[in-house]
Amino acid sequence: MLNEVLFRLEKGITVRIDIAMLGYGKVGRALARLLLRKVDVLRDQYDLTFRVTGIATRSRGCAINPAGLDLDATLAAVEAGDPLDGLHQGDPLDDTIAFIKTCPADLIMEATWLNPRTGQPATDYARAALGAGRHFVTANKGPVAFAYRELSALARQNGVGFFFESTVMDGAPVLGIGREALLATTVRRIRGVLNSTTNYVLTRLEEGASFDEAVAGAREIGVVEADPSTDLEGWDAAVKIVVLANVIMGADLRPGDVDRTGITGITSAEARAVLQAGERIKLVCEAVCTEGAVRASVRPVRLPLSDPLSQVSQTSSAVTFETDTLHHLTMIEGNTDPTTTAYGMLVDMINIARGRYT
Amino acid sequence: MLNEVLFRLEKGITVRIDIAMLGYGKVGRALARLLLRKVDVLRDQYDLTFRVTGIATRSRGCAINPAGLDLDATLAAVEAGDPLDGLHQGDPLDDTIAFIKTCPADLIMEATWLNPRTGQPATDYARAALGAGRHFVTANKGPVAFAYRELSALARQNGVGFFFESTVMDGAPVLGIGREALLATTVRRIRGVLNSTTNYVLTRLEEGASFDEAVAGAREIGVVEADPSTDLEGWDAAVKIVVLANVIMGADLRPGDVDRTGITGITSAEARAVLQAGERIKLVCEAVCTEGAVRASVRPVRLPLSDPLSQVSQTSSAVTFETDTLHHLTMIEGNTDPTTTAYGMLVDMINIARGRYT
Numbered sequence: 001m002l003n004e005v006l007f008r009l010e011k012g013i014t015v016r017i018d019i020a021m022l023g024y025g026k027v028g029r030a031l032a033r034l035l036l037r038k039v040d041v042l043r044d045q046y047d048l049t050f051r052v053t054g055i056a057t058r059s060r061g062c063a064i065n066p067a068g069l070d071l072d073a074t075l076a077a078v079e080a081g082d083p084l085d086g087l088h089q090g091d092p093l094d095d096t097i098a099f100i101k102t103c104p105a106d107l108i109m110e111a112t113w114l115n116p117r118t119g120q121p122a123t124d125y126a127r128a129a130l131g132a133g134r135h136f137v138t139a140n141k142g143p144v145a146f147a148y149r150e151l152s153a154l155a156r157q158n159g160v161g162f163f164f165e166s167t168v169m170d171g172a173p174v175l176g177i178g179r180e181a182l183l184a185t186t187v188r189r190i191r192g193v194l195n196s197t198t199n200y201v202l203t204r205l206e207e208g209a210s211f212d213e214a215v216a217g218a219r220e221i222g223v224v225e226a227d228p229s230t231d232l233e234g235w236d237a238a239v240k241i242v243v244l245a246n247v248i249m250g251a252d253l254r255p256g257d258v259d260r261t262g263i264t265g266i267t268s269a270e271a272r273a274v275l276q277a278g279e280r281i282k283l284v285c286e287a288v289c290t291e292g293a294v295r296a297s298v299r300p301v302r303l304p305l306s307d308p309l310s311q312v313s314q315t316s317s318a319v320t321f322e323t324d325t326l327h328h329l330t331m332i333e334g335n336t337d338p339t340t341t342a343y344g345m346l347v348d349m350i351n352i353a354r355g356r357y358t
Numbered sequence: 359m360l361n362e363v364l365f366r367l368e369k370g371i372t373v374r375i376d377i378a379m380l381g382y383g384k385v386g387r388a389l390a391r392l393l394l395r396k397v398d399v400l401r402d403q404y405d406l407t408f409r410v411t412g413i414a415t416r417s418r419g420c421a422i423n424p425a426g427l428d429l430d431a432t433l434a435a436v437e438a439g440d441p442l443d444g445l446h447q448g449d450p451l452d453d454t455i456a457f458i459k460t461c462p463a464d465l466i467m468e469a470t471w472l473n474p475r476t477g478q479p480a481t482d483y484a485r486a487a488l489g490a491g492r493h494f495v496t497a498n499k500g501p502v503a504f505a506y507r508e509l510s511a512l513a514r515q516n517g518v519g520f521f522f523e524s525t526v527m528d529g530a531p532v533l534g535i536g537r538e539a540l541l542a543t544t545v546r547r548i549r550g551v552l553n554s555t556t557n558y559v560l561t562r563l564e565e566g567a568s569f570d571e572a573v574a575g576a577r578e579i580g581v582v583e584a585d586p587s588t589d590l591e592g593w594d595a596a597v598k599i600v601v602l603a604n605v606i607m608g609a610d611l612r613p614g615d616v617d618r619t620g621i622t623g624i625t626s627a628e629a630r631a632v633l634q635a636g637e638r639i640k641l642v643c644e645a646v647c648t649e650g651a652v653r654a655s656v657r658p659v660r661l662p663l664s665d666p667l668s669q670v671s672q673t674s675s676a677v678t679f680e681t682d683t684l685h686h687l688t689m690i691e692g693n694t695d696p697t698t699t700a701y702g703m704l705v706d707m708i709n710i711a712r713g714r715y716t
Contacts, residue, residue, distance in 0.1 A: 034683070038542050041542045042542055045542060046541070046542065165539075171683065171684050172684065172687055173535055173538070173539030173540075173687075176535070176538050176539045177531055177534070177535070177539075179538075180531070180534050180537075180538040180539075180709065180714070181523075181531030181534045181535075181538075181705055182531075183404070183704075183705050183708045183709070184396050184399045184400055184403060184404065184704060184705075184708060185701070306669070306671070308666065308669055308690050308692075311664070311666055311669055313664070316686075325392070325529065325697060325698065325701035325704075326529050326530065326691070326698060326701060327692060327693035327694070327695075327698070328674075328690075328691065328692030328693055329530055329531075329689070329690070329691055329692075330688075330689070330690040330691075330692070331687070331688070331689050331690075332666050332686075332687070332688040332689075332690070333684070333686065333687055333688075334666075334685060334686030334687075334688070335685035335686055336685070337685075339683060340683065340684060340685070343543070343683035343684060346541075346542060346683075347539055347541050347542075350541045350542060351538065351541070356538070
């Protein structure tokens with residue numbers, strides 16, 4: 001943006017951030033590629049340079065190099081199925097917590113596997129990183145859904161940022177809107193269609209596929225978790241609505257508090273009949289504030305076609321905020337991929353670098 | 359938001375802003391009421407108190423009181439059709455520019471009448487305010503569409519904020535997203551349905567009303583300008599797409615540069631035939647970046663029902679961003695009113711108070 005460029009020209013002080021990355025799966029590698037692609041833009045528009053001083057993976061070992069790893073070499077190694085250990089300098093490390101404490105980094109960017117029932121191990125990673133005075137950016141819903149108040153207090157105590165834009169709707173600035181735009185307002189209700197797998201399955205049921213065919217299709221396009229019940233029974237959606245309720249409505253819910261019904265058992269005949277009646281079935285997450293208390297639910301709902309949430313198909317997602325000052329504000333994200341998620345992490349990194357966390 | 363509350367408790371330094379208001383029509387008065395309604399929230403969540411030290415109107419005179427005007431009294435006076443001059447302290451003032459220079463204020467909040475062909479008189483007001491070192495918040499598209507680069511440079515030179523969230527899609531954070539979330543990205547295309555009158559008229563044509571009946575209906579619900587050609591010929595939409603192109607895409611367009619076609623001449627029969635074919639006619643604004651150059655247009659377009667922009671009805675509005683990192687990001691605002699517009703100005707005020715303009 002133009003005003004950012006001019007801002008730089010007046011300030012002219014370049015900052016370097018040393019980054020440690022946790023997780024080097026699809027999202028982690030997309031982040032590495034995005035960082036490489038945006039080197040010039042970060043330097044020219046935001047006075048920001050970076051080194052990646054360490055990467056810890058689940059199955060490919062880890063590497064620390066205080067002078068900065070060669071990101072291209074790390075990508076090549078992991079994609080060839082090789083471990084990263086050959087790039088590591090220093091003593092061997094026991095585990096990821098040891099990596100967090102050892103790796104010389106200002107910022108830890110985390111995109112590891114999540115157990116949606118416990119929020120682990122990412123919540124422990126966040127605790128270790130923030131407790132050690134490192135900024136923490138995560139694409140992982142766990143730490144936010146299970147420990148938002150604790151972790152944000154820890155971040156403040158240590159004077160660092162704790163940002164997590166990509167946890168809900170990938171790179172779409174749903175949480176940034178809460179932080180920067182839904183100010184001095186009472187958010188009365190948040191409604192969302194936030195889970196890709198169920199959205200894909202429901203669309204396929206409308207098209208006439210059987211439930212099993214639809215789930216198989218979701219697996220083919222790679223949106224479904226290893227354990228599909230996480231999506232189909234509404235756990236993923238429950239974790240996301242808890243993130244929104246806790247961060248934007250000031251609630252203190254846990255995923256287990258969500259009144260949750262999945263989509264298992266919905267038939268193609270039922271989905272088609274609803275469509276013929278001018279409506280669509282969507283797995284709707286909702287958080288409602290009534291008399292100061294926030295209640296959250298996830299359940300299949302018949303939505304009229306005039307509701308923007310009904311129009312969300314396949315892997316798109318959407319959320320509607322209702323506040324005392326903005327009656328209906330809807331955000332829709334279409335065509336997501338790992339780069340979209342990585343982009344939310346990049347925006348978090350820039351916003352931390354320019355002090356938006358204070 | 360919770361994190362704002364906790365932030366306050368740690369900082370604990372209350373700031374007072376003295377505000378001068380230009381324009382006291384529907385939006386100006388909605389802003390006054392919103393400020394009154396949010397006194398406690400502003401103080402408790404943002405350490406922010408305020409006084410309104412002056413109000414300048416087009417037809418009800420003006421009033422300055424360095425100790426703070428009684429806002430309830432100003433609302434009562436104007437709504438009874440009385441001038442504000444009885445509340446004025448000090449020498450009589452010649453005009454609004456004199457008011458801007460005289461009124462003791464940190465921040466000027468402007469919501470005056472706009473000539474969409476010239477951007478005046480608001481552009482001169484912005485120049486005078488920013489030149490005198492006052493923060494400037496406007497709901498008026500004119501200054502941004504006709505003088506964005508000049509005015510933002512002037513604001514930077516004087517170390518003050520120039521914010522204008524309410525100029526496009528009222529209080530929806532379209533420009534806040536550009537400032538806080540579309541970072542280090544190339545915005546390739548912006549498409550919007552941004553004019554309420556044409557949107558309302560097209561919806562009525564689909565329902566079978568004649569063009570004249572539809573325009574009369576728009577006048578009845580109060581969305582149409584005194585001169586309806588401003589809306590129907592696409593001038594209002596052109597000014598809005600120029601604001602988005604200049605601020606978010608770094609363009610330097612003027613409304614006269616927009617390739618503009620209005621909706622005059624579209625018949626009910628045509629609108630209904632398109633609807634029967636599974637599409638809808640919308641007045642679409644578009645800005646496209648090709649090889650570094652941004653071109654903008656406003657024209658009636660047939661949109662498939664799967665396009666989120668096609669679902670915008672009546673007085674709702676919507677915009678879709680396409681970037682190199684977020685493929686499709688759409689924001690829809692429903693059910694707007696003068697308070698929605700005033701809310702965008704309030705958010706600008708808070709963001710200026712917490713230094714977001716630097």
